[in-house]
């Protein structure tokens with residue numbers, strides 16, 4: 001365990017699986033007290049137990065970022081447990097399974113935007129007083145995607161949502177930076193998690209998606225967690241409003 005975020009309180013939404021779980025584990029290893037929030041309560045509990053098993057400190061909360069009442073409830077609980085939040089990782093999100101436009105409905109778009117965009121907005125807003133209470137050194141990391149750079153990394157709903165998260169990140173950085181809150185985004189490429197298992201299929205050079213990655217491999221969630229932890233730490237104290245692409249070169253070819 002290192003001390004990069006020692007003494008800080010970190011909230012990770014969607015921390016019950018994939019990138020969120022690896023981020024929660026890494027932040028705890030680096031010294032943070034982690035609040036794991038997930039609509040999947042069992043997943044959140046499991047992450048918190050994994051952290052405790054490694055000697056870290058974590059709590060699990062059930063919460064649906066697509067439901068404003070649920071956000072108010074879990075944020076109120078965080079307020080009862082902590083005086084301030086130093087790190088917020090807006091990681092919870094849903095994919096649209098690369099659905100073709102012709103098969104998509106307005107309801108599909110609404111669902112993806114409600115969770116990926118409105119959820120990120122409302123969680124950040126609800127936690128703003130606690131981020132401001134962090135004494136001028138708070139950090140927010142939003143999970144965007146290479147779907148904010150290229151048009152074919154998801155279906156129309158997902159791609160639209162991740163462009164919005166990227167834009168929200170820049171606007172929030174301008175507004176919140178002077179108040180001591182850094183805001184950045186991470187734009188992962190193809191990462192092997194439960195979200196992408198069906199899409200990526202077995203790991204094999206014969207699968208076309210792997211051929212398009214100059215790094216020659218599909219990443220694991222820990223590859224993204226490392227970048228999130230950096231952005232969340234004071235080592236990144238002049239990194240602000242940025243979008244860190246973590247894609248093994250997928251978007252440069």
Ligand SMILES: NC(=O)c1ccc[n+]([C@@H]2O[C@H](COP(=O)([O-])OP(=O)(O)OC[C@H]3O[C@@H](n4cnc5c(N)ncnc54)[C@H](O)[C@@H]3O)[C@@H](O)[C@H]2O)c1
Nearest residue numbers: 014017018019039064065066092093143145188191193195
């Ligand atoms: N895996 C990839 O290739 C990839 C690429 C780019 C961006 N991302 C983004 O990274 C983030 C994490 O993705 P992942 O691949 O780890 O997915 P995942 O499905 O493994 O994990 C997502 C977690 O979010 C939770 N969640 C979903 N809806 C929620 C809600 N309404 N309220 C609270 N929690 C909710 C899920 O229960 C799950 O634990 C997402 O925002 C995703 O869009 C992933």
